[in-house]
Each structure stands twice: as C-alpha cells, then as structure tokens.
Amino acid sequence: MLNAYLDIQPEVAAALAAGKPVVALESTIISHGMPYPQNVETARQVEQVVRDNGAVPATIAILDGRLKVGLDAGALEALGKAGHAATKCSRRDIPFVLANKGLGATTVASTMIIAAMAGIRVFATGGIGGVHRGAQETFDISADLQEFAQTPVAVVCAGAKSILDIGLTLEYLETQGVPVIGYQTEELPAFYTRESGFKVDYRLDTPAAIAEALRLKWELGLAGGAVVTNPIPTEFAMPKADIDAAIKQALQEADEQGVKGKESTPFLLARVCELTGGNSLAANIQLVLNNAALGARIAASL
Numbered sequence: 001m002l003n004a005y006l007d008i009q010p011e012v013a014a015a016l017a018a019g020k021p022v023v024a025l026e027s028t029i030i031s032h033g034m035p036y037p038q039n040v041e042t043a044r045q046v047e048q049v050v051r052d053n054g055a056v057p058a059t060i061a062i063l064d065g066r067l068k069v070g071l072d073a074g075a076l077e078a079l080g081k082a083g084h085a086a087t088k089c090s091r092r093d094i095p096f097v098l099a100n101k102g103l104g105a106t107t108v109a110s111t112m113i114i115a116a117m118a119g120i121r122v123f124a125t126g127g128i129g130g131v132h133r134g135a136q137e138t139f140d141i142s143a144d145l146q147e148f149a150q151t152p153v154a155v156v157c158a159g160a161k162s163i164l165d166i167g168l169t170l171e172y173l174e175t176q177g178v179p180v181i182g183y184q185t186e187e188l189p190a191f192y193t194r195e196s197g198f199k200v201d202y203r204l205d206t207p208a209a210i211a212e213a214l215r216l217k218w219e220l221g222l223a224g225g226a227v228v229t230n231p232i233p234t235e236f237a238m239p240k241a242d243i244d245a246a247i248k249q250a251l252q253e254a255d256e257q258g259v260k261g262k263e264s265t266p267f268l269l270a271r272v273c274e275l276t277g278g279n280s281l282a283a284n285i286q287l288v289l290n291n292a293a294l295g296a297r298i299a300a301s302l
C-alpha cells in the first residue's frame, strides 16, 4: 500500500488485492477490554469466526514502529499479556507510539484509521466509545464518534454500554451525520442486553441490505462510516438489573477516585467485569463472536 509505515500480513494483502472479504479487528478490546488470558483466547476465537464466515481477519495494532494489519500469534499474546501496560492509542496517539516504537493497542477510532489506510471497509468489535454520563460537565466524549463521521469504515458492535449516556451518544451521532443501523432490530441494543429504550435509525435484516446501504453511501462520496448494531444473542444476554447495579457502582467509584480522560473507559470496563464475577465477561465474549460473524457476512456481501 501507499503508506510506508503499514505492515499488511501477506494473507490479508492477498485477500485485499483479490477483492476478497476482510474484517478489521481492534486491539484495545484485547489489552484494556478483557482480562488475560480470556482476552487472547477470545481474540483467537474471533479470528476463527471471521474465517468460518468467509472472510480474512485483520487484527490491528501498533508494534515496533509499524502499523500492523494482521497480527501473528506472538503479537496477540504480547498484547494480551501487556494489558493496561500497552498504550491505548486513539487518533491523537498514533504518531507518538510509532515514533517511540512502543506497543500500541488501537481503539475503535485508530483501528478505523489504519483499516481505511489498508483499504478495509468493515470492522467488528464489542462496544464503541461514546458520550459519557455527565459529559455536560466533563466534556468526556470518545474520539470514536468523530471518527465515524470522517473515516469510511463500517463498525459492527453490540450497541453502546450504559457506562455511557446512550441518548446523548445518539444525538451526537445524528449531528455528525453517522447512521446507526440495527441488524434485525428496531431498538438499539445496550451491549449486555438487547434493549436500551432507544431506537436505531434504520432496521436492516440481512448482511446484503447493510452492504448495499454502505455501498451507496460511499458511491455518493458521503464521508465517514456507519454504526451497525447487533444485539447479543438472547441466550447470552444478562439480567438488566444485575448489569445496571454493577455499572452504577463502577461509575460511583470512578467519580470518587477522580478517574478521567483515557483511563475512564478501561477503568469502568474492568470494574464492571470484576463486580459481576465472570458473568459479564462471558456475555462480552459471546457478543464479540456474534459481531465477528456478522462483520464477515457484510464484508462478503460488499
């Protein structure tokens, strides 16, 4: 590719050159989104599910002064083991982590940027960043939301977690011209649960219909991507009361401890996981696998 700092794994490069489906995967979910060793195990399973659904997986990270598109087993293990010691890289961080040849885990925003550089249009993950609760005071709004507005990659996720203000996140996306699609649902899913009380912009029922809407958007030259929300399968969804209680406590602890900035989301994710025992982790793993399958099918349709 044009970018001198990009290392595209040969299998991924061959698929892209042949016009075969490729699905980008992020690495902050590995380092900061789940504990070791389930994070590495899940990352491997996600790649396998992408393959089983007819696409080539490309996990993205920053390593040894290179933007990596496709990671080998050693790199996945290193990221998973490093955990919070890896640098969580959003848009602003990319050049600095490249320059000091650090270990950088890419968020949704930076994964989109690097995927777009490589020519990948579909990306699957668990949850996205958004407008945090209390953002009226703190201004804590994830850079992911700006990225959806400018970078042409569709992100398949299980909706927004209620660590965020879901209503404000939707308002922000509307302002930025970012469509929120519901796969086989009119209601926006809330990550661990299938219901949020909010509506998506468009319900589409097949990967082909989603691919067609994306194709039209990009053919018209409309900047940015789309948020494709995929509800957690019913059998893995969590009781709303359990997850709400854990989120409430995690938010209160974050407030008491003065956690802010880029630490905020990883802190909340880790506390929710601890407070619910393994339950939320098991749900989290299942929804990511479910999103990987849908991402692969959309990529295949594109």
Ligand code: PSU
Pocket (backbone or CB within 6 Å): 026, 028, 029, 030, 032, 033, 090, 106, 107, 108, 109, 126, 127, 128, 129, 130, 141, 142, 143, 144, 161, 261, 262, 263, 264, 265, 266, 269
């Ligand atoms: N939400 C999750 N799991 C995650 C993240 C968010 O349910 O792993 C990660 C993603 O990498 C996302 C990032 O892009 O956190 C958002 O961080 P921030 O709010 O600091 O922008």
Ligand code: MN
Pocket (backbone or CB within 6 Å): 140, 141, 142, 143, 261, 262, 264
């Ligand atoms: Mn933030």
